[in-house]
Amino acid sequence: MADAARPNVVRDVANIALWVLQVLLAAYFVHSGVSLLGDDFVGKFDRIGSGQWLRYVTGVLEIAGALGLLVPVLCGLAGLGLAGVMAGAVVTELFVLRDSSGAVLPAVLLVLAAVVAWGRRDTVRGLLQRFGK
Numbered sequence: 547m548a549d550a551a552r553p554n555v556v557r558d559v560a561n562i563a564l565w566v567l568q569v570l571l572a573a574y575f576v577h578s579g580v581s582l583l584g585d586d587f588v589g590k591f592d593r594i595g596s597g598q599w600l601r602y603v604t605g606v607l608e609i610a611g612a613l614g615l616l617v618p619v620l621c622g623l624a625g626l627g628l629a630g631v632m633a634g635a636v637v638t639e640l641f642v643l644r645d646s647s648g649a650v651l652p653a654v655l656l657v658l659a660a661v662v663a664w665g666r667r668d669t670v671r672g673l674l675q676r677f678g679k
Contacts (some may be wrong), residue, residue, distance in 0.1 A: 564665045568621055571658055572612040575628060579608030594642055607631050615662065622666030623673060625659045632656035 581587065582605030591601040608631060614624025635652035639645050663670070 560665065564662060567658060568615040568625075568662055571625075571628070571655070571662065572615040574655070575608045575612035575615075579605045579612065581605075582608065590643075594638060604631065604635075611659075619669055619673065622663055622669035625662030625664075625666060626670065628659040629656050629663055632659060 582601050587601055588598065591598055594600065607627065611624045611628040611631065614620040614627070617624075632652045632655045636649045636656060639649035639652060
């Protein structure tokens with residue numbers, strides 16, 4: 547009987563670990579998104595050269611992704627979206643700003659968001675099936 551319960555325990559521990567990660571990432575991305583919508587990153591986005599609209603879009607995407615991480619049906623898709631935003635940040639840091647040390651945090655966040663996306667891939671599958679794909 548104990549061996550039959552083991553997979554459930556592993557699944558439950560993994561689920562709890564994912565929720566802890568999702569909450570921590572959500573807290574970070576709300577903070578980061580609010581900072582982006584304020585004046586903290588005006589200079590950085592001036593150096594990027596794409597205009598301040600990108601700062602606003604990124605801030606909104608980070609806040610929306612953070613909220614999505616806390617909604618069970620959306621958490622996998624939110625993780626996937628945030629991984630995409632962080633991939634853009636890594637590329638920007640490395641190739642536009644030419645700052646390899648500035649790429650470290652977005653790279654770590656990319657990996658963590660990808661872990662959530664992978665761990666919650668069943669929710670993404672469910673959304674795709676629900677909307678006819």
